[in-house]
Amino acid sequence: MQDALDSVREFHTKMNAPFSSNPTLLPSDRTAAAALAEKVSVLATETMVVAxxxxxxxxxxxxxxxxxxxxxxxxxxxxxxxxxxxxxDRAYVLFGDAIAAGLPVVLIFQEVHRSNMTKEPDPLRTGKVIKGAAYEPPRISKLQTFDP
Incomplete structure (x- = not known):
C-alpha cells in the first residue's frame, strides 16, 4: 500500500495538488459539507432500498x-x-469492490498511475488536471482480458 500512496503523492506533487505529512482535516465549508453529507446519506439509503x-x-x-x-x-x-x-472504511469498501470483481488491482493501479503522470496541471490553476499533448490513456485492456 505504501507504494500506491507514494505514487499518489508523486502525482499530487506534479499537479500542485494539496498533500500533508501530518493528519489534518481537509479545508472545507462545514455547512456545505454537512448538507452534502445528508444528501449522500439519503442517496445511500435509497440505493439500498431499491437494490x-x-x-x-x-x-x-x-x-x-x-x-x-x-x-x-x-x-x-x-x-x-x-x-x-x-x-x-471508504478504502475498505473500494478494495472490497476490487476483490468482489476479481480485478488485478496492483497492475491496474500501476497502469493508471503511469497514465496520470502524463497529464499536466491546469495552467488556469483550477485545481484540475488536463490531458495535454503528452497524455497517454491507460492501457488496461493490455494487462488482462476483460470479458464483458
Missing part, C-alpha cells in the same frame, strides 16, 4: 455512498478521528 437481493453492484454502491457521507460529516463536525475512520 434487489443479490444485486451486488447496487448494494456495494450504497455502502460506498454511506462511507462517503461519513467522511463528509466528519469534516463538517471537525472530527479528525472520525474522518480517519471514514477514510479507512
Amino acid at each position: 434487489p437481493e443479490g444485486d451486488v453492484l447496487l448494494r456495494r454502491a450504497s455502502m460506498a455512498l454511506e462511507e462517503l457521507a461519513e467522511w463528509l460529516a466528519a469534516h463538517a463536525q471537525s472530527d479528525l478521528v472520525a474522518a480517519a475512520d471514514a477514510w479507512a
Whole structure:
C-alpha cells in the first residue's frame, strides 16, 4: 500500500495538488459539507432500498455512498478521528469492490498511475488536471482480458 500512496503523492506533487505529512482535516465549508453529507446519506439509503437481493453492484454502491457521507460529516463536525475512520472504511469498501470483481488491482493501479503522470496541471490553476499533448490513456485492456 505504501507504494500506491507514494505514487499518489508523486502525482499530487506534479499537479500542485494539496498533500500533508501530518493528519489534518481537509479545508472545507462545514455547512456545505454537512448538507452534502445528508444528501449522500439519503442517496445511500435509497440505493439500498431499491437494490434487489443479490444485486451486488447496487448494494456495494450504497455502502460506498454511506462511507462517503461519513467522511463528509466528519469534516463538517471537525472530527479528525472520525474522518480517519471514514477514510479507512471508504478504502475498505473500494478494495472490497476490487476483490468482489476479481480485478488485478496492483497492475491496474500501476497502469493508471503511469497514465496520470502524463497529464499536466491546469495552467488556469483550477485545481484540475488536463490531458495535454503528452497524455497517454491507460492501457488496461493490455494487462488482462476483460470479458464483458
